[in-house]
Amino acid sequence: MFISKISRLVGAQAFKGLPKAPITIRSKRSFFPLVQNDYFEPSSHRLFSTTATETSPEENEEAQKISVTFFDNDGEREIKVPVGMSMLEAAHENDIELEGACEGSLACSTCHVVVMDVEQYNKLEDPTDEENDMLDLAFGLTETSRLGCQVIAKPELDGLRLALPAATRNFAVDGYKPKPH
C-alpha cells in the first residue's frame, strides 16, 4: 500500500518537473532514511507550493505538518506528520511499530492508540459507529482510545501524544490503570 503511494507521489513529482525536496531529517531518530517525509505530502500541497509566491516553501511545509509523539516500550519518538495523513501511515513511514493488519480499512483494531491528553482527545471528531465497533475489540481499551488509522492529522492536533498499546500494557504494570469505557 505504502509502496504504491511512494511511487505515485514520486512519479507525480517527476512529471511536474519539481525540484527534488531538500533532504531534511526531522524526526529525532530516523530509522527510515530512504523514505523522506517530503515525498508523502498531500499533492494539494505540492500544487500549492508551486504557485505560492508570498511564503517560502520551507515555512509553508512546516505549517502543513504537525508534531506527534509516540510512546512505546522503548521510550518516545517525535515525528512531523503532514496534515491529512493518518497516524497509522505516519507511524509506518517513520518505522514506528504500530500494527495495521487491515491496512486502515476499519476491520481489525490492531492500530489501537491511546490519546494521552484528554484535551487533545476532545479535539478529535467523535468515532463513528463502525470505529466504535472495532474499538470494542481493542486490547486494553481506555477512555481515550482511538484507532490510529482513523485519526487524521489536522493543525489543531499539533503536539498530539499517543501511546501504543504495548506501552499501555507496561503502564498497567506501573500502576496506570486503563479505564473501561
Added chain:
Amino acid sequence: MVLAMFVRKFSSLRVCVVGSGPAGFYTAEKMLKAHEGAEVDIIDRLPTPFGLVRSGVAPDHPETKIVINQFSRVAHNERCSFFGNVSLGSSISLSELRQIYHVVVLAYGAESDRVFGISGEELKGVHSAREFVWWYNGHPDYSKFTPDLQSTDTAIVLGQGNVALDVARILLRPPKELATTDIATHALDALRESSIRKVYLVGRRGPVQAACTAKELREILAIKDLHINIKEADLLKTSADEEEMKNNRIRRRVFELLSKASSSAAPHPSLGQRELHFTFFRKPEKFLESSDRSGYVDGVNFEKTTLKGSAGSGNQIAAGTGQYEDLNCGLVLKSIGYKSVPVDGLPFDHSKGVVPNIRGRVVSSSDDAQTEDGLYVCGWLKRGPTGIIATNLYDAEETVASISEDIAKKKLTSASSKPGREGLSQLLENRNVQVVTFTDWEKIDSEEKRLGSLKGKPREKITDWNDLLQVTTK
C-alpha cells in the same frame, strides 16, 4: 567467507511452527524479529496458507482478509519457509519434529466441534457451523459436502456468537450480493437454489448475554429487505442484567442494537420477505426426526430457560424451567464452539479441548508444572476457540516471550546443532510427500485470481485437493 561463517553461527536456532493461521504467522513474524539467527519453517496440512483467514472469515468480509498481505511479507523473509501439504500426525510425527528442531510451536487451531450430546444429533440435516463455513469458503475437505437447502424454508442456527451470525447472514443475504465475493462456486450455486426464507438464531440465555459483537450484529440487521423478529418481552432486563452490562461495553452496545432493531421492526413480514428470528432463553433438548423422511431432521425440541446468578462470577447461567417447545426446520447448524484435536505424544486437556500450557510452554502433566523442553503452543490450540485475528497477535507475543526467556536461560540451544529445514526436507522427500512451497502457493493464488476475474469475483477458490496440487506443478 567471514560473513558466511557469521551467518551459520547465528542461524543455529531451528524453529518449526505447525499451522499457518494467524497464530502461526504472528509467531513466525515475532520469532524472526526477536532472533536474528532464527530460521523459521511453517508447515500446514493444506496446500494453501492462512488458516481461518482463508477458510473461516466470511467471503463478504474482504477487509478482514487484508492481513494476508502482512503474512505474505513474513513468508517472503529469507529466513522463513512454508511447507504446505505437510500434516503433523500423518506426514510427520511430533517426536520427529522435536528431534529436527530446537523449537516447535504448535498453532494448528481447532478442527473439530463441541457437541450437545443429545438425541438426534446424528440426523441428516444437522451440521456443525464449522462444516458449513468450510463448505462455503471452499476448504478442500468439504468440496463434496452437500447441505440440503431445498427441502425446507426454515433453518435453525444454535448459538448467537459471531460464527452463528456469519452462517445466518450467508443463508439470508441475497445471492447476487455474494456473487461478487470469493465464496466457493458450489456454495453460491446452492444458495441461489435455496428455499430457505426463515432463520432462527437461538441462544440459551438472553439478549444481554448474546455472544456476538456489535459489528457482526449491525451487519446482519442491515441486510436488505429482511424482517427482524425479537420478542419485546425478552428485552426486559433484570438488575443482574444491568450489572453485567455495566461492566461490559460490548454487551451494552449489542443490547442497544437489539433493542433498536426490535422497536423499529415491522409487526409482520411482508409476503415472501426473508425473516430472521432472534430466539432467546431456549436450550435444545433433542433433535426431532421427520416422520415422512426417515433419518432426516425436521425440528428441534427446546426447553425454555431462565437466568440464575452463578455464585461469585457475576455471570448468569441458563437453567431449565421444565417447559418445552418444538420449532420445525429442515436444517440445523450448530454453532456452539470449535474444538482442537490432539496428536500423538502431545499433552492434551480433553475437557477444555486445548493443550495445557503456562504462557505458551506445554505442560507435561496436569498435576505438576513440569514443561516440555522446546515445545510451545499458540492460538486456538492454546486458548480455545475464541477471539479475533488480533488476539493471536498478543498471544504470539506471549509465546515468543516464553521462548526468548528459555533461550536466554540456554535451555534450548545448549543441545547440539539440529538439522532443521534440511532435515525436514530430507524426511519428506523420503516419504514422497509433495511439499507445496510459498512459490507454489503463489501459483495457486494467481490462478484463483485469474479464474475469479473471469466471473467478476476477487478470486475463484480451487476447492479440490488434486486440482490444487495440479496447479502447483504447472
